[in-house]
Amino acid sequence: MIRRAGFDALLALCAGVALAFFALPxxxxxxxVPLSRVPDxxxxxxxxxxxxxxxxxxxxxxxxILALGTPTAYLLATRRFRGRSVLITLVELPLVLPxxxxxxxxxxxxxxxxxxxxxxxxxGIVLPFTQWAVVLAVTFVAAPFYLRQAIAAFSAVDxxxxxxxxxxxxxxxxxxxxxxxxxxxxxxxxxxxLAFARGVGEFGATIVFAGSVRGQTQTLTLAIYDQLEANFDxxxxxxxxxxxxxxxxxxxxxxxxxxxxxxxxxxxxxARTPSASA
Amino acid sequence: xxxxxAGLLRPxxxxxxxxxxxxxxxxxxxHEPPERRSVGVVFQEYxxxxxxxxxxxxxxxxxxxxxxxxxxxxxxxxADQRPGTLSGGERQRVALARALAxxxxxxxxxxxxxxxxxxxxxxxxxxxxxxxxxLGLPVLLVTHDxxxxxxxxxxxxxxxDGQLRQLGSAAELIDRPADAFVAAFTGSNLLHGTATPLAxxxxxxxxxxxxxxxxxxxxDGPVGVxxxxxxxxxxxxxxxxxxxxxxxxxxxxxxxxxxVQVRVGALTAELTxxxxxxxxxxxxxQAWATFTRQSARLVPLAAPPTSANGDSG
Numbered sequence: 134m135i136r137r138a139g140f141d142a143l144l145a146l147c148a149g150v151a152l153a154f155f156a157l158p159x160x161x162x163x164x165x166v167p168l169s170r171v172p173d174x175x176x177x178x179x180x181x182x183x184x185x186x187x188x189x190x191x192x193x194x195x196x197x198i199l200a201l202g203t204p205t206a207y208l209l210a211t212r213r214f215r216g217r218s219v220l221i222t223l224v225e226l227p228l229v230l231p232x233x234x235x236x237x238x239x240x241x242x243x244x245x246x247x248x249x250x251x252x253x254x255x256x257g258i259v260l261p262f263t264q265w266a267v268v269l270a271v272t273f274v275a276a277p278f279y280l281r282q283a284i285a286a287f288s289a290v291d292x293x294x295x296x297x298x299x300x301x302x303x304x305x306x307x308x309x310x311x312x313x314x315x316x317x318x319x320x321x322x323x324x325x326x327l328a329f330a331r332g333v334g335e336f337g338a339t340i341v342f343a344g345s346v347r348g349q350t351q352t353l354t355l356a357i358y359d360q361l362e363a364n365f366d367x368x369x370x371x372x373x374x375x376x377x378x379x380x381x382x383x384x385x386x387x388x389x390x391x392x393x394x395x396x397x398x399x400x401x402x403x404a405r406t407p408s409a410s411a
Numbered sequence: 412x413x414x415x416x417a418g419l420l421r422p423x424x425x426x427x428x429x430x431x432x433x434x435x436x437x438x439x440x441x442h443e444p445p446e447r448r449s450v451g452v453v454f455q456e457y458x459x460x461x462x463x464x465x466x467x468x469x470x471x472x473x474x475x476x477x478x479x480x481x482x483x484x485x486x487x488x489x490a491d492q493r494p495g496t497l498s499g500g501e502r503q504r505v506a507l508a509r510a511l512a513x514x515x516x517x518x519x520x521x522x523x524x525x526x527x528x529x530x531x532x533x534x535x536x537x538x539x540x541x542x543x544x545x546l547g548l549p550v551l552l553v554t555h556d557x558x559x560x561x562x563x564x565x566x567x568x569x570x571x572d573g574q575l576r577q578l579g580s581a582a583e584l585i586d587r588p589a590d591a592f593v594a595a596f597t598g599s600n601l602l603h604g605t606a607t608p609l610a611x612x613x614x615x616x617x618x619x620x621x622x623x624x625x626x627x628x629x630x631d632g633p634v635g636v637x638x639x640x641x642x643x644x645x646x647x648x649x650x651x652x653x654x655x656x657x658x659x660x661x662x663x664x665x666x667x668x669x670x671v672q673v674r675v676g677a678l679t680a681e682l683t684x685x686x687x688x689x690x691x692x693x694x695x696x697q698a699w700a701t702f703t704r705q706s707a708r709l710v711p712l713a714a715p716p717t718s719a720n721g722d723s724g
């Protein structure tokens with residue numbers, strides 16, 4: 134009995150320490166600066182510039198992620214071909230890549246002396262330290278989050294359903310639009326929410342590849358870094374803004390997950406009750 | 412095989428053709444995709460689209476006859492529901508309606524009754540029988556249950572391990588099974604033994620498990636003796652000389668509607684309930700199972716080479 138109580142106490146102690154560790158910095162963030170001052174602080178020009186840059190770059194990046202990522206995920210999920218697992222690993226690579234390394238890699242590819250940099254420069258296109266660089270950096274690090282979930286979502290669709298659609302005369306394209314996509318939609322949305330959050334929070338790749346030019350490439354996270362020396366309070370306010378954004382994202386993700394499980398698309402949960410009307 | 416006909420599977424060899432249209436030919440490399448074949452498929456688990464209503468499901472293949480099909484298959488009251496709320500029999504009807512909406516040239520049914528519980532199965536089988544007769548479409552139906560096959564098919568092909576063992580009407584399969592598998596599949600008892608032709612005609616079979624059986628059919632060497640349960644009578648005394656009789660103790664008595672299946676030794680006999688009561692037999696009693704020489708069919712134990720003509724069914 135005492136041993137059991139001792140074990141429970143130990144568990145509680147560990148949990149307490151862990152939770153405190155997670156909660157304290159967040160609490161500290163909200164208490165460092167009187168909350169009434171936060172709206173003013175967020176009115177700072179640097180903040181507004183950062184918000185505009187973040188919104189624009191992330192909007193474009195997310196459109197790219199969805200437009201290119203969805204067909205890619207569908208292909209990888211539903212077709213079997215040689216090298217498939219290699220491709221899937223490739224797509225997951227940026228997940229484990231340190232963001233700064235991603236930045237360096239992008240520079241190596243698109244920078245002035247890089248792989249494509251020369252070709253681009255002769256066409257008048259310079260990517261590093263431009264807003265498009267931010268878009269590319271965000272896309273590179275955030276897309277795998279979407280792709281991974283999207284591949285899982287498409288794989289979870291019962292393959293018999295697209296088969297049935299084709300025997301009913303639907304072309305592969307129509308099958309994708311009317312059957313696979315709607316049935317995977319919940320998983321796709323959940324994946325996109327994660328990708329969006331990752332994209333907004335991107336720092337390392339952006340600062341290496343795009344630099345931190347106010348009004349051009351300085352996103353909200355880069356602005357925090359910039360303001361640390363100059364105006365710590367503004368940095369705090371930015372932190373609060375991003376915490377609220379992240380919390381909203383997490384809430385959306387949770388809501389989507391519960392909505393998906395109540396709308397289960399797998400055929401097996403169909404009721405097996407014998408009906409008098411059969 | 413059904414998936415090959417539908418175009419979902421590409422066979423290595425062979426030819427699939429319907430009414431002059433070649434859907435698949437290994438030699439010329441023709442392989443029409445499913446959406447270009449005029450097929451209607453009802454899958455074993457129905458594969459209804461869970462995010463669409465019944466009406467939308469049925470209309471997916473073609474919207475011309477939706478209302479008519481909904482009424483004909485008696486699912487009109489369910490038209491705005493999602494498949495998740497339907498019973499097994501209802502889902503099957505939706506799957507049928509959906510397959511027919513495309514006005515296919517051939518209907519493919521993959522074990523249409525196996526996903527149903529026993530109670531609804533017989534009922535749905537009768538309905539399906541009526542519907543198929545009404546439709547007048549060529550139908551290719553796959554099943555593991557011989558009762559389904561008898562009720563629903565004009566011609567039955569028995570396939571084992573990819574090999575066609577026999578193709579014929581239900582009556583042919585029952586009366587003249589081509590081999591031991593077909594005999595057992597049609598519900599026959601099967602005893603193994605060695606046959607020796609008799610001088611005056613007929614055959615004598617020495618059973619592996621002991622005992623002697625005489626048959627009016629002809630065979631030589633290792634055979635299976637196939638006797639239908641309904642051809643077996645039970646006696647409480649050994650029968651007079653000359654009749655086939657195998658003794659055994661009553662092992663199980665299983666009522667099946669108005670008939671009852673009685674297992675005596677290695678054989679299962681089918682009697683009417685009144686007959687059984689008259690005999691007064693119970694589990695553990697000694698009984699004799701007798702059957703005529705005519706009803707003792709002899710079948711080869713190994714599979715014969717296929718005798719049918721391809722898969723144009």
